Amino acid sequence: MALYEYTAGRLAEMLRTKETSSVEITRSVLERIDAVEEKLRCYVTVSPEEAVKMAEEADRRLAAGDGKPLTGIPIAIKDNMCWKGHRTTCASKILHNFHPPYDSTVVRLLKEEGIVILGSANMDEFAMGSSTETSHWGPTRNPWNVEMIPGGSSGGSAAAVAAGEAVVTLGSDTGGSIRLPAAFCGVSGMKPTYGAVSRYGLVAYASSLDQIGPIARDARDIALLLNIICGHDPKDSTSVPRDYPNFSNSLDKPVKGMKIGLPREFFDKLEDPDVNRVMKDARQIYRSLGVSFVDLSLPHLDYALAAYYIIAPSEASSNLARYDGVKYGFRAENFDGMIDMYCRSRAEGFGAEVKRRIMLGTYALSSGYYDAYYLKAAKIRTLITNDFRKAFEECDAILCPTAPSPPFRIGEKMDDPIQMYLTDVFTIPVNMAGLPGMAIPGGFSSDGLPIGIQLVASHFEEARLVQLSSAFQKETDHHLKRPSL
Amino acid sequence: MDYEAVIGLEIHAQLLTDSKAFCSCTTRFGAEPNSNTCPICLGMPGVLPVLNRKALEFTVKMALACNCRINEFNRFARKNYYYPDLPKNYQISQYELPISENGFVEIETSQGKRRIGLTRIHMEEDAGKLIHDETKPVSYVDLNRTGVPLIEIVSEPDIRSPEEAGAFLRELRAVLVYLGICDGNMEEGSFRCDANVSVRPKGEQALGIKTELKNMNSFRFVERGLQFEIDRQIELLKAGERIVQETRLFDSATGTTASMRSKEYAHDYRYFPDPDLLPIRVEPALVERLRSELPELPTEKKLRFVNEFGIPAYDAGVLTASRELALYFEETVKLFPKPKMVSNWIMTELMRRLKGEEHGIDSCPISAEQLAALLRLVDEGSISGKIAKTVFDEMFDTGKDSSAIIEEKGLVQISDQGELVEIARKVLEDNPSEVEKYLEGKTKLMGFFVGQVMKVTQGKANPAMVNQILMEELKKR
Numbered sequence: 001m002a003l004y005e006y007t008a009g010r011l012a013e014m015l016r017t018k019e020t021s022s023v024e025i026t027r028s029v030l031e032r033i034d035a036v037e038e039k040l041r042c043y044v045t046v047s048p049e050e051a052v053k054m055a056e057e058a059d060r061r062l063a064a065g066d067g068k069p070l071t072g073i074p075i076a077i078k079d080n081m082c083w084k085g086h087r088t089t090c091a092s093k094i095l096h097n098f099h100p101p102y103d104s105t106v107v108r109l110l111k112e113e114g115i116v117i118l119g120s121a122n123m124d125e126f127a128m129g130s131s132t133e134t135s136h137w138g139p140t141r142n143p144w145n146v147e148m149i150p151g152g153s154s155g156g157s158a159a160a161v162a163a164g165e166a167v168v169t170l171g172s173d174t175g176g177s178i179r180l181p182a183a184f185c186g187v188s189g190m191k192p193t194y195g196a197v198s199r200y201g202l203v204a205y206a207s208s209l210d211q212i213g214p215i216a217r218d219a220r221d222i223a224l225l226l227n228i229i230c231g232h233d234p235k236d237s238t239s240v241p242r243d244y245p246n247f248s249n250s251l252d253k254p255v256k257g258m259k260i261g262l263p264r265e266f267f268d269k270l271e272d273p274d275v276n277r278v279m280k281d282a283r284q285i286y287r288s289l290g291v292s293f294v295d296l297s298l299p300h301l302d303y304a305l306a307a308y309y310i311i312a313p314s315e316a317s318s319n320l321a322r323y324d325g326v327k328y329g330f331r332a333e334n335f336d337g338m339i340d341m342y343c344r345s346r347a348e349g350f351g352a353e354v355k356r357r358i359m360l361g362t363y364a365l366s367s368g369y370y371d372a373y374y375l376k377a378a379k380i381r382t383l384i385t386n387d388f389r390k391a392f393e394e395c396d397a398i399l400c401p402t403a404p405s406p407p408f409r410i411g412e413k414m415d416d417p418i419q420m421y422l423t424d425v426f427t428i429p430v431n432m433a434g435l436p437g438m439a440i441p442g443g444f445s446s447d448g449l450p451i452g453i454q455l456v457a458s459h460f461e462e463a464r465l466v467q468l469s470s471a472f473q474k475e476t477d478h479h480l481k482r483p484s485l
Numbered sequence: 486m487d488y489e490a491v492i493g494l495e496i497h498a499q500l501l502t503d504s505k506a507f508c509s510c511t512t513r514f515g516a517e518p519n520s521n522t523c524p525i526c527l528g529m530p531g532v533l534p535v536l537n538r539k540a541l542e543f544t545v546k547m548a549l550a551c552n553c554r555i556n557e558f559n560r561f562a563r564k565n566y567y568y569p570d571l572p573k574n575y576q577i578s579q580y581e582l583p584i585s586e587n588g589f590v591e592i593e594t595s596q597g598k599r600r601i602g603l604t605r606i607h608m609e610e611d612a613g614k615l616i617h618d619e620t621k622p623v624s625y626v627d628l629n630r631t632g633v634p635l636i637e638i639v640s641e642p643d644i645r646s647p648e649e650a651g652a653f654l655r656e657l658r659a660v661l662v663y664l665g666i667c668d669g670n671m672e673e674g675s676f677r678c679d680a681n682v683s684v685r686p687k688g689e690q691a692l693g694i695k696t697e698l699k700n701m702n703s704f705r706f707v708e709r710g711l712q713f714e715i716d717r718q719i720e721l722l723k724a725g726e727r728i729v730q731e732t733r734l735f736d737s738a739t740g741t742t743a744s745m746r747s748k749e750y751a752h753d754y755r756y757f758p759d760p761d762l763l764p765i766r767v768e769p770a771l772v773e774r775l776r777s778e779l780p781e782l783p784t785e786k787k788l789r790f791v792n793e794f795g796i797p798a799y800d801a802g803v804l805t806a807s808r809e810l811a812l813y814f815e816e817t818v819k820l821f822p823k824p825k826m827v828s829n830w831i832m833t834e835l836m837r838r839l840k841g842e843e844h845g846i847d848s849c850p851i852s853a854e855q856l857a858a859l860l861r862l863v864d865e866g867s868i869s870g871k872i873a874k875t876v877f878d879e880m881f882d883t884g885k886d887s888s889a890i891i892e893e894k895g896l897v898q899i900s901d902q903g904e905l906v907e908i909a910r911k912v913l914e915d916n917p918s919e920v921e922k923y924l925e926g927k928t929k930l931m932g933f934f935v936g937q938v939m940k941v942t943q944g945k946a947n948p949a950m951v952n953q954i955l956m957e958e959l960k961k962r
Contacts, residue, residue: 080531081531082529082530082531088530088531090530095530098530100524100529100530100531101524101529102524102529102532104531199531199533200531200532200533201531201532202531203530203531204530204531204761206760207760207761208760234535235533235535236533236535237533237534237535237536237761237762237763238533238760238761238762238763314757315757315760317565317755318563318565318575318755318757321565321567321573321574321575322528322530322572322573322574323530324567324569324574326569326572326626327527327528327572328529338569342567362755365565365755365756365757366753366755367753367755370755370756370757374757
């Protein structure tokens, strides 16, 4: 087995026992990138020299006994996390040349840990999409079948982990953007509770929904990354000050006696036979581990998608107003006066999906429509949150699909936004309620494409998700399977 | 037909916090363009705002001083519009649920006392500045001011005349300055005022069509701009024309207003709650602490000055216009307890010099102790009032004590009875014809004799004594 194939947890052990070095690991991953990147396009920017330098520094730290749990492990970050001096484009033409003058809080935390940052992973433009096809840099391909999309918007981050182009990665999740690509690429991904990870330096799509989280090969690596990134940040007013546990402590806790809720609204509409089978298998495994099930109802779930497509575009229309060609990023070459400069820079700098959402949001916030759209959507959001709150009085976690189908073909849904939006029907409610949700590999379709299951817990119960997914992965080997490339 | 004006004012006051509203950049004025900036106030991708607690406390203080209700639960909203001086292309402000509402301030004009209602006082951030190149079609952006905390004070349409508007503004400014939360400088723009003005026939309840006036950067300009606009609107109505709802700019050179843009293109600011900032809970305990920290406010102080010192309301008004001046007055009175005399000296001599040299009272070269000492000398009769003024000017120029100046220049008043009698007799002897005329009844000549004595003594003779002595000497003849 090559070094790039190991989990971060295993590599960390090997570093501690001096079986290998960070430079060796990093070079192995960089070689893998060289070998398969052209096929997959997981990255927007790779910085190999910088990565090796960081690895050398990590080796020095390790040699000096100054290492932390993940010192020396190579990671890729999503291209919407500011990394000082390194191009951060959000996969958009409008930021194609933007080099942030500051580090996002997550990048600072990674640097402090001594993690090796390989580069920035591809994504849907401004994280708007479910397939990584809206990227200005072109689509990322699913490592299990390059004709297929990897899911989105953190498609580059998920595909990179699946293909060995990174050991672990960070993604961001506004409506499913970590969990969907994790499921479609056969890896594990968690969206933590809103407020658990600082958003400072994460280029905003929809501020009240965006949350950074880890993508990795197993629950153990997810826990290791959560240990680094969860925490209060005074630079983010929505970051919650509290004590976060050592998530690794939950890996080996038995799940016997736990109660899992099965909301009927999630299963009623499930048509895909492969997804149905995988969900049934998952229930079987948990039952064998001594978990019991409760049927429950989340009555307002049906409105989640519609409300999301009011709230997220509304916030986006305001968040993306700053890209105007004045201060940084793309500016149209020919224009006639200031207003025309704004118009042309934005018309040429943004892609179609981003423009669609800016227009949706602008409309929803307009005078005379605000009450009917934004305000109503905000009320639905409260109702959904209350539904979940009630549900968690009856169960410890919820089990549901991550997506209604296995990965689809590149181009298949690009002309049909509604069909594309429906891909996120099972993940969006979790963001609307600010809950932690985790996707883990649950099996494969008849065509050999990965299918994920999703676990959802109450606010700040990430440890319970780690516990449940770790237990699942001890009983199954879906997460150990690798695509042949 | 008689018309009346209906005026509402919107005031923006920059808060005197050390750092900006949502980042830690300094708010200091006058630095190199764009030097007091950071990724947050520059609106870089991914940055987030964190509220400056001082800005919140200052706003609560102002709200309390203006009798507002504090909304325990309030929140920030985004006001969306595109302009190059606004890096995020939205301004963090408050819309629904501002921090305070429903206040009032009392004003006093020639028409008497009136209460002007306040709709709200809320927090927001300032925008940057555009500097336009006069020679080519280029504008430069300076973002030093971007993110400086502001409060917006919105009055009810309760104001009926430019005079009332002026009084209202002065009162608000005095309160802000008293609280130490704004320097109140209209010329530099740390205290700005826009006005909404309409006119209607007297007795009519419905409001007329209003115009919005901008660019009035002094109290005088506010009054002049409003007067011009009121007259303009009344003339239009009298001529049977309609008023166009629009924004008009005041031109201080001509004293007129001119249309800037029509409200037909009214901005839709698409306000919505700012998702980057949590709703704010203003704890009642905080409100009570801030209330207990409120200083004596101008109106209270003015009333106390009238009652405690027995000075006229006008004097009290002038003396309490600034907290420092009021303090100076009080300190002087403490050392020299003749309030009216102190007030006269401050309002005439001191203010004349301060204005001339553009000193604030805080950099006055004459301390309260020094002024009290000078006045005591006058009161005791050691120097005449006239000499005192000379001494005062010398004190102002040099910062020296009055006693030192008097000694240096030999200005001590001659109050020696024997010496003065001698001088008086000499003067009468030297002017026999005037004495004769005086004795014939031309008593006005007394002034002439006094003047002669003063001339001989170079003004140092005690005037009261001189009068007395001359009277007695003339009686003897």
